[in-house]
């Protein structure tokens with residue numbers, strides 16, 4: 390039978406910030422100082438991360454026919470449920486692709502607290518997505534069949550066994566990924582715009598997503614993941630479609646959290662209420678995202694979830710030169726709302742380095758403001774962020790700082806504090822508590 394068997398425990402959490410994570414600092418408690426415990430990498434490793442080649446066994450397809458692969462577990466909005474996702478059938482890439490019929494393979498998960506028998510069953514939905522480029526010579530892509538099934542009625546702190554697949558089909562029937570650093574023919578580059586400045590559209594190589602799913606399966610089929618979109622997931626294609634891979638490949642607790650979008654949603658994990666926000670869709674007060682955020686924050690019961698953590702991709706408080714003050718319009722629109730509801734910690738990615746802020750609000754140290762932690766140093770071929778905006782000759786020209794995907798210009802000179810009248814500080818800003826350029830990851834440990 391075409392089954393994958395796995396286990397999942399209800400209280401583990403892995404946050405993928407745009408499929409990019411993170412850093413080597415382990416907080417002991419959320420209240421006290423975060424103590425760095427990792428040893429910085431040898432300086433010679435700086436900026437030399439590369440993608441695994443197509444020939445690496447960890448990214449190659451090892452299943453046959455319609456056996457499940459790229460299996461992952463995603464958190465739902467509460468600890469009573471999780472999503473199981475997987476892919477069946479091979480993707481196709483080239484000039485003459487024929488999308489698979491997603492109804493040809495059913496979406497079943499059997500699960501239970503004992504390995505045998507698996508007493509519970511859940512069914513879900515299946516879909517495919519296409520990445521199409523209406524330009525001569527570019528190769529189109531159609532995915533395998535993507536399955537998402539929600540398991541419900543789970544008990545916390547309990548190990549569950551599960552099998553996913555279609556029992557009626559016998560075997561043998563025939564930013565995260567940074568897929569957007571590649572042309573559709575599979576040629577990659579450390580800097581897309583430098584190497585491929587003449588392409589008619591920003592191409593991607595969608596098989597990199599399948600490689601990512603295979604490489605990550607040993608981890609994400611056991612530990613629930615949650616993803617939030619980054620700029621590398623935009624992936625424009627024909628018809629001005631964007632985010633097709635991101636929105637299709639992952640399961641999101643959107644509906645469960647009252648959101649109609651894969652770009653913003655919320656969930657509980659232990660004593661934390663997590664809010665995931667989108668930096669590349671509308672965030673102003675009149676936007677659906679902002680209205681949803683107001684409703685979601687108003688519902689938070691701090692007796693049930695005393696900790697309130699928010700996450701989105703481009704950081705508001707980063708002192709690196711790369712992406713400096715790039716997300717100012719989002720900060721201006723949303724910071725007050727998050728502050729008023731007492732958000733404790735904010736996690737961001739995007740900047741390929743680590744930085745932790747002091748508690749801050751509107752660029753002023755404030756004991757009621759959140760701690761901002763940028764953990765964008767999970768590794769990527771674009772190299773690490775090393776330069777700081779406060780170093781000599783590193784302060785960017787303000788007009789160059791907005792991200793065109795985020796819209797608007799909101800970054801003006803500071804009006805108060807030691808940097809008043811200037812666009813950059815002349816030393817590490819007082820809101821910046823610690824910064825380090827190295828590859829790594831982060832673990833957030835929340836004690837009761």
Ligand SMILES: [Fe+2]
Nearest residue numbers: 619620621739
């Ligand atoms: Fe990014």
